[in-house]
Amino acid sequence: MSLLGKVRAIFGRSRETLAAVQTLGRARKPIDAAFWEELEEILLQADFGVPTTEKIIGGLRTVARQEAWRTSDQAIARFRKDVQRFLTLPHPELNLTRKPSVVLVVGVNGSGKTTTIGKLAASLHAQGKRVLLVAADTFRAASAEQLAIWGERSNAEVVRGREGADPSSVVFDGIAAGKARGVDVIFIDTAGRLQTKSNLMEELRKMRRVIERETGEPPAETLLVLDGTTGQNAVSQARLFNEATALTGVVMTKLDSTAKGGVLPAVVDALEIPIKFVGLGESIEALRPFDPAEFIDALFEDAPESATA
Numbered sequence: 001m002s003l004l005g006k007v008r009a010i011f012g013r014s015r016e017t018l019a020a021v022q023t024l025g026r027a028r029k030p031i032d033a034a035f036w037e038e039l040e041e042i043l044l045q046a047d048f049g050v051p052t053t054e055k056i057i058g059g060l061r062t063v064a065r066q067e068a069w070r071t072s073d074q075a076i077a078r079f080r081k082d083v084q085r086f087l088t089l090p091h092p093e094l095n096l097t098r099k100p101s102v103v104l105v106v107g108v109n110g111s112g113k114t115t116t117i118g119k120l121a122a123s124l125h126a127q128g129k130r131v132l133l134v135a136a137d138t139f140r141a142a143s144a145e146q147l148a149i150w151g152e153r154s155n156a157e158v159v160r161g162r163e164g165a166d167p168s169s170v171v172f173d174g175i176a177a178g179k180a181r182g183v184d185v186i187f188i189d190t191a192g193r194l195q196t197k198s199n200l201m202e203e204l205r206k207m208r209r210v211i212e213r214e215t216g217e218p219p220a221e222t223l224l225v226l227d228g229t230t231g232q233n234a235v236s237q238a239r240l241f242n243e244a245t246a247l248t249g250v251v252m253t254k255l256d257s258t259a260k261g262g263v264l265p266a267v268v269d270a271l272e273i274p275i276k277f278v279g280l281g282e283s284i285e286a287l288r289p290f291d292p293a294e295f296i297d298a299l300f301e302d303a304p305e306s307a308t309a
């Protein structure tokens with residue numbers, strides 16, 4: 001199967017919910033109250049969430065009135081374009097122009113931070129960059145070990161701190177080592193934390209301040225790693241991590257599991273920060289730059305015709 005085909009197959013799992021949108025379009029139903037209700041129901045099921053669903057449907061209803069649409073296929077064609085436009089924000093690629101560029105990686109427990117760093121490090125190494133991984137997760141000894149394994153796989157260097165050390169001191173050491181060695185990119189791996197624990201969020205602010213002080217600038221990138229299968233809680237995570245750390249991008253992982261597609265537009269709508277990468281599996285190559293057009297095509301393409309019969 002081609003890589004694009006594979007991406008389609010993977011994203012396509014979200015279709016189990018979103019295929020219903022396609023079916024609704026194909027049915028060429030009259031555009032009436034029942035139609036809008038049905039569309040709303042489907043979007044809520046697909047994890048778009050209430051605010052994003054209302055925004056999308058509100059916009060569609062206005063255009064439907066203005067352009068005197070008669071049947072659902074017209075509304076659904078426009079819906080597809082609207083969602084793609086929604087997902088398209090400026091600067092979807094990593095901004096790594098400084099030397100060194102510091103990338104701070106944050107998120108809740110188990111969202112995929114360490115794995116994503118490993119995958120990104122491998123891809124940057126392949127592009128000829130010298131990469132350093134900093135294990136600022138000093139909470140568990142096993143996590144520095146896990147990062148070290150990713151360092152070996154991706155040909156990146158690793159700096160770790162003592163177990164229980166202040167994460168900010170490890171960040172300080174990591175940046176000093178990165179500067180001394182002349183690396184291009186420094187990834188800071190942080191411990192997973194609940195977005196509602198204010199002391200842990202304060203710890204992230206402190207790491208951010210150390211980065212600013214030691215490099216003269218905020219992190220080149222602050223990436224929030226979200227588990228795509230967590231549904232609407234991802235929106236709360238996005239908001240609170242953004243308040244604490246001024247995010248520049250989101251990585252949505254585990255889209256190969258049973259993620260519902262709507263969480264991507266919901267997060268982008270809440271933050272107005274681009275999704276930069278999507279995780280499509282556990283292996284080193286299973287990370288892709290996020291392409292809204294590809295995502296939308298995958299969601300809607302090959303939706304089973306038979307569903308309308």
Ligand SMILES: Nc1nc2c(ncn2[C@@H]2O[C@H](COP(=O)(O)OP(=O)(O)OP(=O)(O)O)[C@@H](O)[C@H]2O)c(=O)[nH]1
Nearest residue numbers: 109110111112113114115192253254279280281282
């Ligand atoms: N299926 C799938 N699994 C993933 C993906 N990304 C990460 N994982 C798995 O999710 C689990 C947690 O990943 P980690 O990278 O350890 O997550 P973390 O955010 O660093 O976790 P903590 O440091 O404990 O907070 C591991 O088993 C990974 O292999 C993905 O895109 N797809």
Ligand SMILES: [Mg+2]
Nearest residue numbers: 113114137143
């Ligand atoms: Mg980790």
